[in-house]
Amino acid sequence: MHRCAVLGSPIGHSLSPVLHRAAYDALGLTDWTYEAYDVDEAGLAGFVAGRGPEWVGLSLTMPLKQAVLALGEPSEVARIVGAGNTLVFDHAGGPHHVENTDVTGMTAALSRAGVATADTALLIGAGATARSALASLAPLGVHTVTVMARSADRAHASLDPVAAHFGQRIEVIDWAAVPAVAPAVTIATAPAALEEDTAERIAGLSGVVFDIIYDPWPTVLAEAALRAGGTVLDGMDLLAAQAVDQVRLMTGREVAVEVLLSAGRAALAARREG
Template identity: 50%
Template sequence: MSDTSRAAQARPRRAAVLGNPVGHSLSPVLHRAAYQALGLTGWTYDRFEVDEAALPGFVAGMGPEWAGLSLTMPLKRAVIPLLDEISDTAASVEAVNTLVLTEDGRRTGDNTDIPGMVAALREHGVERVATAAVLGAGATASSALAALARVCEGEVAVYVRSAARADEMREWGRRLDVDVRVEDWADAADALRFPLVVATTPAGTTDALAAAVPERPATLFDVLYDPWPTALAARWSMSGGAVVSGLDLLVHQAVLQVERMTGCSAAPLGAMRKAGEHALAAR
């Protein structure tokens, strides 16, 4: 790192996570742990309850002391009109979870959820799979499809509850160049035999599937982290399958956010994960 970069990082800077609700967010814990490990003593990271109506005013009021924002629901799409530039990754799913303010004051948007998913899978040894299944069809499912476009060689089966959701997933498949086959949620137990299963549903939704876990499951990526483990993840692990957790995703996407906001080339993954684990254990 150059002396100029060190001097820029030493001056007081601000960052925060915005959302509604946002009180549950682990982002402050992860980012503050990174700042401490990196020696960024002048940096602060807070959380603010901000809805879609209040977002434009908040962003407009950000001065040069701001480095960036983490954005959670329902702001990931609402922030896009407020940006000067958006990455191809974020544009592909029309969702921005990272706003970075550049030195010249430009607001740039990115999506670290998608590469975060890919990095979490790779950490668990999943580089490529022949096919995959996705449980659910919400906003996280579209990010999962974008990640699977980089990991899955063949068809992705998506299990949904409604015809409207089915149409949405087919459209995302076309946009992301993923071969999507839509299946009814009533047959979701069939998904558990795929080499990679990505569960994107709210807490409790997949609990009933735990009894259907096969004798030799492959890899489950469950995007939840609280409560953890989910019933499905617990049975999967007991049966000898590999489990990638929502905390894995959260940490990997936060690593990328820290790097983009601070300019540091390598955020401290281990320190951030440990901080997240301790925070969850204390809940």
């Protein structure tokens, strides 16, 4: 038996088990299991240390993405953004591998939406997910990023080191402001909803709007972007794309993102109907 799981606190809302089990079914991996465990920061190290040789990998959600970095060898991108969402066990005495598939997942989701290259972006929010978004934009060629944030000082402290690594220029504007230059891509990473008038003013600036929320959906920004005729991505696009990379890291097998999107959207629909 090969065991994997998602950890976080709270964890009851997580759709990761649905996605990973769908991947195992599609790949014919009948001896793989994937569960969810409510684990907080204080319990993370003990949980990891207590896993036996049947354990292959863990997905990490809030509030564990920073704490996991100390429990293995972070990849370069996980170290740069200061967050990991994947731990692959090494039971041979070496360090566990810590990766951040949110970064590659965002890039893959944008590419799937037709964004092959871009030079400018609007980033809404300035926390850990925003750092991952910055890193995800680098392979697309984005060199100038406007950031909507409530505190310019906190935004620069969080994002400047990541931007400097990737050669990006950051401009921070007020939460209710509008970028001076229309961005090629907009990524919303903040859990707080935008005011409707602000959403309306920025929704049509980009051809592609990526709002990482998936429940409740649609967000104010997503509705405004759809009315403006743009392409809209949601949090399920990210969750499925990053899970494709997690499945590959844990099983060594590739699964089509459509398999995970279908399973995730079906589970969301059932949750809303219930």
